[in-house]
Amino acid sequence: MRFLRQLLRRTPFYPIYKRLGHYPDYLYWRLRGRPPRPPHLAKQRLVKHYARQRGLRVLVETGTYYGEMIAATRSTFAEIFSIEFDPKLAAAARRKFAALPHVHVLEGSSESLIPEVLAGISQPALFWLDAGYCAWNGNFADSTRLLRELDAILSHPVAGHVVLIDDVVPFSGVDGTPDVKELQRYIVQRFPGRSVQVDTGILVIRYG
Numbered sequence: 001m002r003f004l005r006q007l008l009r010r011t012p013f014y015p016i017y018k019r020l021g022h023y024p025d026y027l028y029w030r031l032r033g034r035p036p037r038p039p040h041l042a043k044q045r046l047v048k049h050y051a052r053q054r055g056l057r058v059l060v061e062t063g064t065y066y067g068e069m070i071a072a073t074r075s076t077f078a079e080i081f082s083i084e085f086d087p088k089l090a091a092a093a094r095r096k097f098a099a100l101p102h103v104h105v106l107e108g109s110s111e112s113l114i115p116e117v118l119a120g121i122s123q124p125a126l127f128w129l130d131a132g133y134c135a136w137n138g139n140f141a142d143s144t145r146l147l148r149e150l151d152a153i154l155s156h157p158v159a160g161h162v163v164l165i166d167d168v169v170p171f172s173g174v175d176g177t178p179d180v181k182e183l184q185r186y187i188v189q190r191f192p193g194r195s196v197q198v199d200t201g202i203l204v205i206r207y208g
């Protein structure tokens with residue numbers, strides 16, 4: 001099964017397969033009592049929920065991958081910036097969203113591109129941090145990148161940004177990944193006025 005999935009990943013049918021797979025995955029996850037590591041549909045709903053709740057019209061995503069979050073939220077946001085390290089994935093996403101002028105796929109590392117995106121932002125935005133901070137392709141990552149990106153976002157002069165961090169909770173404290181409790185303490189102490197909570201297995205940082 002894993003082999004077949006990897007094979008499928010290299011074909012143009014993979015995005016369609018992924019989209020169709022959302023609903024059974026979502027139902028199965030709900031039947032299991034909503035454990036950590038929610039399916040993509042639950043993540044899409046969470047992103048839209050916080051955008052609506054806080055009236056956010058700008059999305060900044062780290063880790064474009066196959067552009068599923070862009071596709072799911074393209075009519076929720078007036079401007080979408082998505083950062084992808086892998087040149088092939090970035091090029092494919094650019095082609096895929098070429099007809100949508102409000103979607104900007106930026107190629108490079110999220111750590112260097114987040115400050116560039118922030119420099120051009122003058123209204124509160126939703127940040128979907130999903131660039132393999134804890135583990136990617138089976139390798140555990142250096143989580144200090146996440147802390148540096150968080151510092152840049154949370155010190156930005158525009159108030160009201162909401163930050164959602166994917167995949168932090170299930171890897172909490174494993175193989176050098178950030179411990180969620182420590183991360184919560186760090187953010188609240190360093191950036192007063194923010195609240196940090198876990199929602200549907202995802203870390204949510206907000207004002208108030």
Ligand SMILES: C[S@@+](CC[C@H](N)C(=O)[O-])C[C@H]1O[C@@H](n2cnc3c(N)ncnc32)[C@H](O)[C@@H]1O
Nearest residue numbers: 063064065068069084085086109110130131132
């Ligand atoms: C889990 S996928 C992202 C899924 C996507 N956000 C979504 O919701 O559909 C992780 C992506 O992060 C990318 N990535 C890994 N390290 C990165 C970095 N330093 N900067 C930007 N993207 C990175 C990987 O190439 C991969 O495409």
